[in-house]
Amino acid sequence: MTAVAEGWTPILPYAILAGGALAVFLAASLTKGRPSRVFAPISLLCALGAGLAALCAAPQAGIFAGTLDAGPFARFYQILTCGLTAGAILLLGGYSRRRGFERDELYALTLLAALGMCLLTAAVDWVILFLGLEMLSISLYVIIAAHKDAPQAAEAALKYFVLGAVASSFLLFGIALVYAATGETGVAESLRDAAQHGMEGIALLGFSCILVGLGFKISLAPFHLWTPDVYQGAPAPVTAFLSTGSKVAVFAALLRMALSESPLFARMDPVLWTLAALTMTAAPLGAMTQPSVKRMLAYSSAGHMGYLFMALLAAPIAGPGPIMFYSAVYGIMDMGAFGALSTLSPLDRDADDIMDFRGMGFDRPYAAGALALCLLTLAGLPPTAGFTGKFFLFESALSAGYVWLAVIGVISAIISVYYYLRVLAAMYMRAPEWAPARESAPGSYAVLALACAGALALGLLPAPVLSVMAASAPFTP
Amino acid sequence: MNAFPLLSTLIFLPLLGALATVLLSRSPALCRAAALGTALAELLLAACAIPLAADPGTILAENAAWIPSFGIRYALAMDGLSGLLVLMTAFLGVLAVLTSFKEITKRPGAYYAFLLAVETSACGVFLAKDLFLFYLFWEVQLVPMFFLIGVWGHEDRRKAALKFFLFSIAGGMLMLLAVIGAWLAQPEGARTFSLAALMAAPAAPHVQNWLFAAFFLAFAVKMPIVPVHTWLPDAHTQAPTAGSVILAGVLLKTGAYGLIRLAFPLFPDAAALSVPLLFVLGLAGLYHASLCALAQTDAKRLVAYSSVAHMALIVIGVAAWNAVSLSGAMLQMINHALTTGGLFIMIGMLSRRSGSRELASFGGVWKRSPVLGAFFLFFCMASAGLPGLNNFVSELLTLVGTWTGHPGVAAAAFAGAVLTLTYVLKLAQGTLFGTPAATQPEQWPDAEPLELCVLSPLAASILYLGFAPQAVLDMLRGPVSDFLPRIPQLFQ
DSSP: HHHHHHHHGGGGGHHHHHHHHHHHHHHEEEEETOOOSSHHHHHHHHHHHHHHHHSSSEEEEEEETTTTTEEEEHHHHHHHHHHHHHHHHHHHHHHHHHTTOOHHHHHHHHHHHHHHHHHHHHHOOOHHHHHHHHHHHHHHHHHOOOOOOOOHHHHHHHHHHHHHHHHHHHHHHHHHHHHHHHOOOOHHHHHGGGGGSSSSSHHHHHHHHHHHHHHTTTTTSSTHHHHHHHHHSOHHHHHHIIIIIIIIHHHHHHHHTTTTTTHHHHHHHHHHHHHHHHHHHHHHHHHHHHHHHHHHHHHHHHHHHHHHHHHHHHHHHHHHHHHHHHOOOHHHHHHHHHHHHHHHHHHOOOBGGGGGTHHHHHHSHHHHHHHHHHHHHHHTTSHHHHHHHHHHHHHHHTTOOOHHHHHHHHHHHHHHHHHHHHHHHHHHHOOSOOOOOOOOOOOHHHHHHHHHHHHHHHOOOHHHHHHHHHHHHHHHO | OSSHHHHHHHHHHHHHHHHHHHHHTHEEEEEEEHHHHHHHHHHHHHHHHHHHHHTTOOEEEEEEEEEGGGTTTEEEEOHHHHHHHHHHHHHHHHHHHHHHHOOOOOOOOOHHHHHHHHHHHHHHHHBBBBHHHHHHHHHTTHHHHHHHHHHHSSHHHHHHHHHHHHHHHHHHHHHHHHHHHHHHTTTTTSOOOOOHHHHHSSSOOHHHHHHHHHHHHHHHTTTTTTSSSHHHHHHHSSSSHHHHHIIIIIIHHHHHHHIIIIIIHHHHHHHHHHHHHHHHHHHHHHHHHHHHHHHOOOOHHHHHHHHHHHHHHHHHHHHHOSHHHHHHHHHHHHHHHHHHHHHHHHHHHHHHSSSSBBGGGGOOOHOOOHHHHHHHHHHHHHTTTTTTTTTHHHHHHHHHHOOOOOOHHHHHHHHHHHHHHHHHHHHHHHSSSSSSOOOSOEEEEEEEEHHHHHHHHHHHHHHHHHHTHHHHHHHHHHHHHHGGGGOOTTOO
């Protein structure tokens, strides 16, 4: 009996997410395609259930003939991505209902995207990794365009699709080259043994292509220019999902590669260093002059990926702990920021221009207060989690000897404070111009409350989370 | 270790009060009452803590594990210097709340919450004995001050608030790297953020230079030291009166406190190297700020520049690093808070009557309101260093202490004090005497009871510190004798 249970529990998260997507489609066929209120609860329950299953399952070395990791690392990221998916679904519920695009495919594809994320975080095999990433990306292309009445959403989806397809082909080509050089499909094994078959050059080329593909997804400079356009065009709750879940999951895959003790990483060090430095420089410079808050947040999310990438260089020495912690922090604060943005949005468009936020601070104290707290978290001010997370990131970078990279990161953080404060100044220090519609959106407020609580709790009491991470550190990637 | 967490209460009581004012924000009267009650309770608590801090037998400290994997502890302690600064913070907190009663009508709940939150962060800075904890409180103080200036300030408030925040964060973020650097400089396995442990084993000299530079930049911005002082005149001019009082009285002091308590003892080799630079910056600041003060037409801006000049004297006193100059510099921290706070409060009262902060809009105050005029003259004289008033004592101690090792610097600084007299006289003359400006309204009431409640305790404490500074100097003796030998290169 126990043997059966142990065999089944590790795949429960995947089964629940896939089953949830099917259930939503089934429900849609029963309601004959009309907008219905049952989709959101079903998908919310599935996302939460998958997260719970990942939380409760006993750690295992590998399942499905060793292609999927079921260890603490994968499980940490699966809980995180499922939680972020649940948050996005809560935001989407009210938002899409009021704007008349609450359809089955929106929720089913969100769940499928979550399935892709879970696969991505657990993939120890290139094939699964690619499968997960494609499942995630293709679902996202559709979700971005789900609001059919918003022309800029379709434009964003098309842009994301065209560029994303190019990035995917880079990734696939890279995987093929690495396989050609090593004859192995295991992520860690192929990277580790890259130098042993006398074809290191091919492997290096392949690894570079993989970096390009993944770097596009997490918007590393110079592959980040799609980000502001897509984030601005997509509906705010979708942007919340896009900027948190997908980036965190892709970063989990990158982190797994970094921890594989591959000689390729040492060879690529100058390139990775440049990528990190470039991202941390280009992102704040891009954000500085943006009148659009969504575009600003897009650049800012690229900047945060830069900090994470800096710590990724240090990960072989300093360990994965700081990156895992900051992934959670980043997910929480970006979900909160975009969630607040979607809550503050009027029906006909998203609150976007900085002038839209004038006087919101006192007009809509709760949603604007949540946005303010999330912006302060993004800016890395104590006592929020953004500060604690940045502290850990910079600590790992310095302890691994990347002093100049840390200096560049800090200067980037200083510049970034300016554009977060601009939004705060607009919200609290200007008179309101227009009275936004006040709607009751309990789901959105629940997400905001959770994000704020998370941002403060991880900032003030990181010790319990850190100890959990320390316990999960000795794992085999 | 004491049973009652007195120090934590001192830090977090204002925060509780802040929560109360937010919850009561529907009723302005209740907000004021809650804010005043909290500030008075904090003052009482600080006053109770003072005898304990002054007594070398009792050790007022708290220590608990916080983030064990990084050796971060929630460690607090109070010695004479911390105790005095906390008392000063609590005292100014009460005055700041009282001066805001008339001035602040917009959203009082949030206003008093931010005011009290500044008190929490400042007390945290003064009491923290763990570098991480110190840094946390250090950065936290920016947020409430940003809102105080930006929401309740005058016409150009947004720009001033942004400028204040960006200057401070630029120094603060680089200090974060240095905090981590100081931690990493310790041997692996025994790393801690405890200030005592960090001071016992300073980093290698070439590392110290970089770390000291980052710490010094952060403290220099906050103090402020020329040339990173340019945010201060704007912030002071635009802030509401209570904001200016807290900014000058408390926030600038956290910078000076950091210089004395952290930057010098943590990095003794680098500090010893930096002494000539500090003298140059101190003297440059003294002269530059005094000359700028002379050129101002806005009364608040004039006092802001005088603030920079007074703080420059503290830099000189710290750099001289002997018992007399250091106790002078510490005393000057408190005295400056009282006199400058008094001047800012007075300008707030006068400009509420005249409707402008321009010196040209005053004049004849002495005739129209003799009581206010007398108080104003009193604070002006204290600021100019009149014997018998507080600034005289601390400035004399600082200069005499500096003279023993560096007579040239002391002489130059003494000459700078003459400039102080010039701009203070300009301020007094422009405000008090002459004919009242034509723009002045008919209504010009003399000091009201509430205003007397604010001004009298300030004036009394200025007189007390002028005539009987010995009690305070006794309290500072412990910290001074503790700091001095930490830099053997400077201590003969």
